[in-house]
Amino acid sequence: MTLTSTREYKEVIVTHLSNGTPLSLPIHTIRGVKEGPVLGVSALVHGDEIIGAEIVRRVYNRLNESELSGTVRLLPVANPLAFESMTRNTPLDMNNLNRVFPGDKNGWVTDQIAHAMVKNFLDEIDVYIDLHAGGAVPVVDYVYIQNDEELSRAFNFPVLYRPAHPYEGTTATYTVEKGIPSITVEVGGGPNYEKDIERGVEGIFNCMRKLNMLPGAVIPPPEQVVMTEIASIRPMQGGIMVPEFDFNSVGTVIEGNQVLARTYNPRTFEELEVIRAPFQRNLVILTRGLFNKVSPGDYGFMLGNLDTAEEK
Incomplete structure (x- = not known):
């Protein structure tokens, strides 16, 4: 019709x-x-x-x-x-x-x-x-x-x-x-x-x-991984956060409990917090890849556990 x-x-x-x-x-x-x-x-x-x-x-x-x-x-x-x-x-x-x-x-x-x-x-x-x-x-x-x-x-x-x-x-x-x-x-x-x-x-x-709403062939998906375990990491201390990895790290794997970022007090220069990757094989899903101010409880990082993932 x-x-x-x-x-x-x-x-x-x-x-x-x-x-x-x-x-x-x-x-x-x-x-x-x-x-x-x-x-x-x-x-x-x-x-x-x-x-x-x-x-x-x-x-x-x-x-x-x-x-x-x-x-x-x-x-x-x-x-x-x-x-x-x-x-x-x-x-x-x-x-x-x-x-x-x-x-x-x-x-x-x-x-x-x-x-x-x-x-x-x-x-x-x-x-x-x-x-x-x-x-x-x-x-x-x-x-x-x-x-x-x-x-x-x-x-x-x-x-x-x-x-x-x-x-x-x-x-x-x-x-x-x-x-x-x-x-x-x-x-x-x-x-x-x-x-x-x-x-x-x-x-x-x-x-x-x-959904057959548009003509043309459906582009097949790339190699995909399904995460079942993601750790959301929020900084517990506010201050100036200096990341160890930039935004290009999204989608890459960080091996071991490496340092993700360090936060220091902008007044005293004291290091307040060191944030580390939680898993042995960490797939970076969300990151603060930029030197910036951070408040306690902000979104910081999301790391997927590749050892519990469903890999296609």
């Missing part, structure tokens, strides 16, 4: 801020010329993960609806308040949007955003891709395996993660419970390299080919 392709844009009003400005969710809808699934792609659930917005923009600009079977719904800025302040959490209530789904229309403003996203976006899709990043400083690179391993592999990232205990209250928690095939992507952050933006764009298009 041939349909008429269309593009639409709407802003869903969540609430109004104290200055009278509406708080809204921007949603683009692209309908193809043939019947097919509804794919939803979201970005900036965390406000300091800006690479997702650029990936979504490029998908919007390059997608040819005359070749599209089905519908694509794009939400490039899921948390406008956190994006404005370039913070992980919503500044008005300091809650993490990706821990409160399905939200509450009578709750904190973060709960209200989640509720509006559920009712106007997540409840209207058949397949879901959620784009995340390392944040303002760290760089990250992996794809979660949620409830559709083949689709996660089709994003064609070399590292996947099968968590034993997934986070509660995420967008994917909600969609997985509804039986919606879901992918959570972690890419870039800090310096958002052009190659990572393009990998995100191509990953989405390859998944669309996998």
Whole structure:
């Protein structure tokens, strides 16, 4: 059946801020010329993960609806308040949007955003891709395996993660419970390299080919490794952090308990903390590869244990 392709844009009003400005969710809808699934792609659930917005923009600009079977719904800025302040959490209530789904229309403003996203976006899709990043400083690179391993592999990232205990209250928690095939992507952050933006764009298009939403052959995945054990290391001391490895270490293996970074007191020059790799074979998944200020409890490093990994 041939349909008429269309593009639409709407802003869903969540609430109004104290200055009278509406708080809204921007949603683009692209309908193809043939019947097919509804794919939803979201970005900036965390406000300091800006690479997702650029990936979504490029998908919007390059997608040819005359070749599209089905519908694509794009939400490039899921948390406008956190994006404005370039913070992980919503500044008005300091809650993490990706821990409160399905939200509450009578709750904190973060709960209200989640509720509006559920009712106007997540409840209207058949397949879901959620784009995340390392944040303002760290760089990250992996794809979660949620409830559709083949689709996660089709994003064609070399590292996947099968968590034993997934986070509660995420967008994917909600969609997985509804039986919606879901992918959570972690890419870039800090310096958002052009190659990572393009990998995100191509990953989405390859998944669309996998779903028969676009013509063309599905590009087979590269050699992939599935992590089942990842250590998240947060600095316990604030100060100036001097890393031993730069951002190029993402995706490489660090052997043994080598030093990852040293943190010193900028006032006294005292060395406050030495952070070491936790495993014998450490796959670098997220790192702070830049001399920078660090606060206690910040995201520091994520290292995968290659000795417990599933290697394809």
